[in-house]
Amino acid sequence: MPRIDPAALRALDPDTLDRLRAEELRLLLRSPVRDPPAGGQAAPAPARAFQRGLPGFAPTPLRDAPELARALGVARVSIKDESSRLGLPAFKMLGVAWAGHRAVVARLGLDPERVTSVEALAAAVADGPPLRLVAPTDGNHGRAVARFARTIGVAAHVVVPAAMRPARITAIAEEGASVEQIDGNYDDAVAHAAETVRRGPHDLLISDTTNGVEDAVAGWVIEGYETIGAEIDEALDERPELVLVPIGVGGLAAAIARSLPDPRTRLVGVEPLEAASTMASVAAGRLLMLPGDTDSMMAGLSCGTPSEAAWPIVAPAYAAHLAIGDAAARAGMRVLRELGIAGGECSGGVVGALLQAVDRAPAALGLTAGSTVVLIATEGVTDADGYDALVGPAGVARD
Ligand SMILES: Cc1ncc(COP(=O)(O)O)c(C=O)c1O
CATH class of the missing domain: 3.40.50.1100 (Rossmann fold)
Structure with a gap:
């Protein structure tokens, strides 16, 4: 032993x-x-x-x-x-990039068998309607979403809990995302991001969890x-x-x-x-x-x-x-x-x-x-x- x-x-x-x-x-x-x-x-x-x-x-x-x-x-x-x-x-970019890719492909009505690279995705996005990726995070997921959004040329909005350390907020903002700090914990941020997307016609939720939200992204x-x-x-x-x-x-x-x-x-x-x-x-x-x-x-x-x-x-x-x-x-x-x-x-x-x-x-x-x-x-x-x-x-x- x-x-x-x-x-x-x-x-x-x-x-x-x-x-x-x-x-x-x-x-x-x-x-x-x-x-x-x-x-x-x-x-x-x-x-x-x-x-x-x-x-x-x-x-x-x-x-x-x-x-x-x-x-x-x-x-x-x-x-x-x-x-x-x-x-x-x-490690978070592994999940964000793949989920972000699949979600954007689906939103734009593209064929996932044809659009298989990030370059092809960025080209399709440039020709498409406006799009903003929205993510709740306790830090790493949101930073990865912000980076991925910048890579494919779309906006990002990241919702963070009250207790998040300032350095982590700055890191997300430095990726070019808007950051919204709510008066609540991570679960509240998840709910807030989902609600934001319900009201935003150009918004696409890239969440790593599914609480109460019916979508395939977390999978x-x-x-x-x-x-x-x-x-x-x-x-x-x-x-x-x-x-x-x-x-x-x-x-x-x-x-x-x-x-x-x-x-x-x-x-x-x-x-x-x-x-x-x-x-x-x-x-x-x-x-x-x-x-x-x-x-x-x-x-x-x-x-x-x-x-x-x-x-x-x-x-x-x-x-x-x-x-x-x-x-x-x-x-x-x-x-x-x-x-x-x-x-x-x-x-x-x-x-x-x-x-x-x-x-x-x-x-x-x-x-x-x-x-x-x-x-x-x-x-x-x-x-x-x-x-x-x-x-x-x-x-x-x-x-
Ligand atoms: C550094 C780190 N490790 C582990 C996890 C846990 O991953 P999951 O939320 O998928 O359980 C997270 C989630 O944000 C994380 O940022």
């Missing part, structure tokens, strides 16, 4: 461990029901072909972290490093994210035993369930304590909306309601759900920096959740000295001042 060896990792000094232990850890274990592999990789070919044609596309690295493996007492830990993807510091977002699982599968020479995935509305979690379909791979969802809406929904056996304040340092995961598009895929597939506090995320960010990865709050959350689970409930995840673990580190530094305050200056790798 693995035990943390703090000496194997400098960031895990006794103080850090003590702080982690003082934090609450919520853990829900399940018997997942997963379909056996349907033969080959599931990531949809048209989405991957479209993404490969985007300027600057490259698979993100899967980094081996032997120090972390040693510290946790397992055979191998690999970190899927999404700190830079398509020119932005998070296309999931298809776009499936590339991450496919790349993990292509980079690894063995089947991962455990994969930890951060969960906001669950779109990424659904994509990983689909694109790493082998039932022997156990999937673990990670959420903030304040916004563990998927964990609560799984426990209740139905989709729940959490009442009250859902804000946490892990802004991308601060969602009070799972996506209706993701929920039916996620609910049966995950073997465990972990909910952690901000101290765990901060410890995880420090460990990532120790490993030479500038990981933001959500990335730190996944690392911190694994540390906390191994330390506090060592048997729960079924890890052994022979286990191989993959962590999906979904964001880099999206708020430089916040990062510096939490872990010290960005980009300072281990000496």
Whole structure:
């Protein structure tokens, strides 16, 4: 049974461990029901072909972290490093570009078999009626929508919650989007964006969730994210035993369930304590909306309601759900920096959740000295001042 060896990792000094232990850890274990592999990789070919044609596309690295493996007492830990993807510091453009493409193609009545590249889409948009992409966001999704809109030559309007850090708002505005900050949380922003689009004849909703909104976009977002699982599968020479995935509305979690379909791979969802809406929904056996304040340092995961598009895929597939506090995320960010990865709050959350689970409930995840673990580190530094305050200056790798 693995035990943390703090000496194997400098960031895990006794103080850090003590702080982690003082934090609450919520853990829900399940018997997942997963379909056996349907033969080959599931990531949809048209989405991957479209993404490969985007300027600057490259698979993100899967980094081996032997120090972390040693510290946790397992055979191998690999970190899927999404700190830079398509020119932005998070994985989100994978979903936004594919969903945005499909949504604009549909709005303009074009044939998706013919308009298959971003250049062809931009040319079609230039000849078409006015169009504005509208997105609710807790940060990364909206920034990607703003960038995609600029790439294809249309306007973007991004709705953000009250608690969003100024640096993240500035980053969205610098992509050329108008930003509307509402007096509410992320779920309120989702509802507000949907209402805006209902009133705007030229508006097109590009949301990564579906709460109360009937459209296909969130499903296309999931298809776009499936590339991450496919790349993990292509980079690894063995089947991962455990994969930890951060969960906001669950779109990424659904994509990983689909694109790493082998039932022997156990999937673990990670959420903030304040916004563990998927964990609560799984426990209740139905989709729940959490009442009250859902804000946490892990802004991308601060969602009070799972996506209706993701929920039916996620609910049966995950073997465990972990909910952690901000101290765990901060410890995880420090460990990532120790490993030479500038990981933001959500990335730190996944690392911190694994540390906390191994330390506090060592048997729960079924890890052994022979286990191989993959962590999906979904964001880099999206708020430089916040990062510096939490872990010290960005980009300072281990000496
Ligand atoms: C950095 C980061 N990680 C993870 C997630 C969670 O993805 P999802 O909302 O699809 O569950 C988000 C969502 O915004 C995010 O920004």
